Amino acid sequence: MVSPSLPSSFAFSQSSLQDYSDCPRRFQLRYIEQLQWPAVEMEPALENERRQQEGQLFHRMVQQHLIGLPTEKLTRLANTPDLSRWWENYLGTKFELSGYAQRTELTLAAPVGTYRLLAKYDLIAVKPGERAFIYDWKTYHKRPRDEWMAARLQTRVYRAMLVQAGATLNGGISFHPEQIEMIYWYSDYPSEPARFPYNPAQHTRDWDALTSLINKIGNHRHFPLTEDEKKCAYCPYRSYCNRGGKAGTMDEMADVVVPVAARETELTGTDINFEQIAEIEF
Numbered sequence: 001m002v003s004p005s006l007p008s009s010f011a012f013s014q015s016s017l018q019d020y021s022d023c024p025r026r027f028q029l030r031y032i033e034q035l036q037w038p039a040v041e042m043e044p045a046l047e048n049e050r051r052q053q054e055g056q057l058f059h060r061m062v063q064q065h066l067i068g069l070p071t072e073k074l075t076r077l078a079n080t081p082d083l084s085r086w087w088e089n090y091l092g093t094k095f096e097l098s099g100y101a102q103r104t105e106l107t108l109a110a111p112v113g114t115y116r117l118l119a120k121y122d123l124i125a126v127k128p129g130e131r132a133f134i135y136d137w138k139t140y141h142k143r144p145r146d147e148w149m150a151a152r153l154q155t156r157v158y159r160a161m162l163v164q165a166g167a168t169l170n171g172g173i174s175f176h177p178e179q180i181e182m183i184y185w186y187s188d189y190p191s192e193p194a195r196f197p198y199n200p201a202q203h204t205r206d207w208d209a210l211t212s213l214i215n216k217i218g219n220h221r222h223f224p225l226t227e228d229e230k231k232c233a234y235c236p237y238r239s240y241c242n243r244g245g246k247a248g249t250m251d252e253m254a255d256v257v258v259p260v261a262a263r264e265t266e267l268t269g270t271d272i273n274f275e276q277i278a279e280i281e282f
């Protein structure tokens with residue numbers, strides 16, 4: 001049987017690129033064959049699911065707060081121990097936003113060959129002509145090492161995309177890489193954000209690497225299973241790959257695992273309504 005191939009209109013995101021980097025087969029099952037989740041990703045399943053839902057609600061609360069909804073009203077939504085702790089940590093943090101125009105849940109897009117690459121941001125804070133901060137809220141169970149976050153495709157895609165497609169936020173002039181910094185703020189580690197400034201060499205390296213990765217995926221006909229079987233313990237497609245029937249546990253995680261189904265605010269490439277993209281540059 002011939003596998004379906006990637007449609008030429010496919011829109012890549014950091015999520016789909018990360019899936020491909022973690023396991024080409026996972027990319028194929030999720031984005032090309034569009035299979036649903038046949039197995040739980042992580043045990044205990046209910047706790048994992050609850051945490052994912054709380055993470056989504058927390059993102060929503062912060063977004064609503066940034067666009068001006070009253071704090072008291074939003075605080076009433078923080079009705080679980082995790083949410084209440086994260087919310088208190090958020091309200092107690094001094095973010096560098098004074099004098100910055102703030103855009104929440106903004107999507108930027110740029111063409112890469114026949115495909116598109118999209119990035120949906122939690123918050124971009126801009127002083128036109130001066131600085132731009134990319135903030136991303138993370139409700140991870142453990143704080144990851146900065147080196148691990150630096151290598152994530154999200155860190156590479158988000159900064160590169162702001163240079164490529166962010167001119168409308170900067171008075172019509174493209175940002176210089178040095179003007180951009182990406183900040184991951186961890187809701188359980190509020191005083192230990194991870195900060196990633198940017199420079200022209202990194203931008204050239206990242207954009208070239210993203211372009212070649214997307215072209216490579218577009219030309220792929222065979223999507224091999226990852227050789228790192230540890231990844232399979234946290235992947236819902238285990239049964240398709242004969243890679244074990246039992247999910248890994250939160251306690252066993254050697255490093256942070258981002259559940260495949262839980263990339264809460266991100267775009268998957270299969271469910272995009274282009275009408276909803278606020279800023280798009282070609």
Ligand code: SF4
Nearest residue numbers: 023026225232235241
């Ligand atoms: S179970 Fe393993 S090999 Fe199969 S898609 Fe998931 S990560 Fe890849």
